[in-house]
Amino acid sequence: MQWIIDNKEWVFSGIGVFVLSLIGAFIFKGKSTTSQTQKSGKNSKNYQAAGDINIGTKND
Template sequence: METIINFVIKEKEWIFSGIGVFVLGLFIYGKTTNLSVKQKQKIRNNSTGIQANGDVNINTNKK
């Protein structure tokens, strides 16, 4: 932790310039958001649930 504090003190001009703020923003955004998609589904009363990470086509057979 001390090395991080020393780095911030030493590089404060770069960190708080436009580029530094952008890079820190990307870093913080990546840490605070879950980049993978998590899906939850509750199915009750003998229902059928379909869960997909995209388009779902049901009964698309043409006669």
């Protein structure tokens, strides 16, 4: 606490706010809340994945 009082000009300047924001971002980093949705038409085939899809190829 004494360090913050002694260095209040630096801590609350642009550089200090930037560094504190980086530290806060790493501490409070959360999981992504994105989700995938898919709509399909009549008699259609739909494939959905979070990565690559190979259709019609043999798995090695």
